[in-house]
Amino acid sequence: MSRFILHSDLNNFYASVECLYNPSIRNKAVAVVGDADKRHGIVLAKNYIAKSYGIKTGDTVWEAKQKCNEKLVCVTANFERYYYVSKLVKQMYREYTNRVESFGIDEAWLDVSDCVKDFEGAFKLAEKIRKRVISEFGLTVSIGVSYNKIFAKLGSDLKKPNATTMITKQNYKNLVWNLPVADLLYVGRATNQKLNKAGIFTIGQLAQTPLNILKSMFGKNGETLHTFANGEDVSAVKIYNEKEQIKSIGNSTTCPRDLKTNDEVRAIISILAESVARRLRDKNLWCNTVCLSIKTNDLKTFETMHKIEYPTNLASVISGECYKLFNHNWQKTIRAVGVRVTGLGEKPVQYNLFNNEQTMQKKEKFEMVVDALRGRFGYNIIKRGSVCASKDLKELNPENVVHSIHPLSFFKL
Ligand SMILES: [Mg+2]
Known part of the structure; x- marks a missing residue:
């Protein structure tokens, strides 16, 4: 049909x-x-x-x-x-x-x-x-x-x-094939660069590159690229489901004392990101947008967000992306920090194909082992070095901080 x-x-x-x-x-x-x-x-x-x-x-x-x-x-x-x-x-x-x-x-x-x-x-x-x-x-x-x-x-x-x-089977070559290959969904910067190096700049050039060459460059993902460029993607549009009704997952915390250095902020972001990622994995959800909220010591609250290239449920990715947002924006003394993710969906089958899937899978397995350890022995069984560096911050337990699924509930402690 x-x-x-x-x-x-x-x-x-x-x-x-x-x-x-x-x-x-x-x-x-x-x-x-x-x-x-x-x-x-x-x-x-x-x-x-x-x-x-x-x-x-x-x-x-x-x-x-x-x-x-x-x-x-x-x-x-x-x-x-x-x-x-x-x-x-x-x-x-x-x-x-x-x-x-x-x-x-x-x-x-x-x-x-x-x-x-x-x-x-x-x-x-x-x-x-x-x-x-x-x-x-x-x-x-x-x-x-x-x-x-x-x-x-x-x-x-x-x-x-x-x-x-x-865009039909009749006109796609005219409409699509002259476009830069980076316009193709899920072709991120790294894939684009690799393709460009091989002399592949347009979607048409990608479509006409022999499959075995793409496979030798990208492994299994080469096949997907070939399929996408030739209009042969058969993935289904998902049925609207209630999971999408969870709009966002976030945690925030007012710190035991004002944060003054970037390392302290990074440590707090990573604690919060760990607990956000665990909740994502509990619900079998992935996110494509991260938001960082900051409350400064003059009690002003800011939120800034960023769409990430590939959906994720990994604390390491979420905290890294959030920390990037922080670096851009804030130089003040900070009282509270919130990490929130949105753009939630089920496991993206193709979404992370180009992002070194094996590494991602390894990281996911690692984080799930940490989830399991903490589930059994409590949160303190394993901690990040960056958090342990500070006496008072290492007492923070994200299981006790505010869980919100709603941006407005941030910082209402
Ligand atoms: Mg738009």
Whole structure:
């Protein structure tokens, strides 16, 4: 049976939601930032007007303002709002199919094979959904229509904002093959570099590279790359399930004393990340976004987040990514720290294929052994060296800190 798959991507989601809540900023350059009062905060998202000034995600607020003569409207991120709107939009998608698979907060695949009979029907349905998103939510969405998830995702990237792009078995060579190979889902930086070194720059070149060469370069993953580039991916769109209703998992703690050095902050982040990762593994979930919350000694709270390249349930990855966020942003004395993960889903079959899967599996096994040891003998049976270095911090037990599944409950000790 032919498959018809849509991939929908809400355009500039965070900034668009903020404009809904405050229409007076709609025609201005808008940036969603970790904290609007802090010039050293970073831009998490921006609208097209801000983009036209060259403002990028990751710019400091200070840099971003320089780029547009201080005309930038900075809004502090309201993740609750984004989850809420995202949930409503996905509920609407589910009127058409129960196969709605979230990919982060603003993207989803929909398998509409049961409600249309050909590509024309799939395109019409995508257009209907696109118009409903505008009229019912005041948001725009880019939709890709194709016969596999990989090309549907590429399609949604081709025209932005507010457009539908169809990639069929007839037109995919024209539409897809000239695109850089890095546009292909799950081709991360390392894979891209390796391909480029071998003279493979476009998806078309990848598709036409003999399978045995790709296999010799990437092992089993070479086969997957070949499959993706040729539109032969057969992975199913997952059925919407309740697990996705758990929006995030997080832990936070107010430290026994103010933290002054980077090493102390790193140690606390790793304790929290361990307990977040254990809870992810308990629920058989993986995350694709990490968030770091910091409360400074003047009692101001900041949260900043980052989408990671490959979904994970590993403490080492979560703490590493969180620490990167910390380094970017904070130089102050810190009273409380929170680690939270979102973008939760089931085990990603292909997601970590390119990220040295064996190493990841080894790390996962190791962390599960630690889980089991602690389950049996208590948390203190095994500890990180970085934590033991400090007398008072080593008494911290993440099993006693606040567990939240909800960003607003952070720091309410
Ligand atoms: Mg988007």
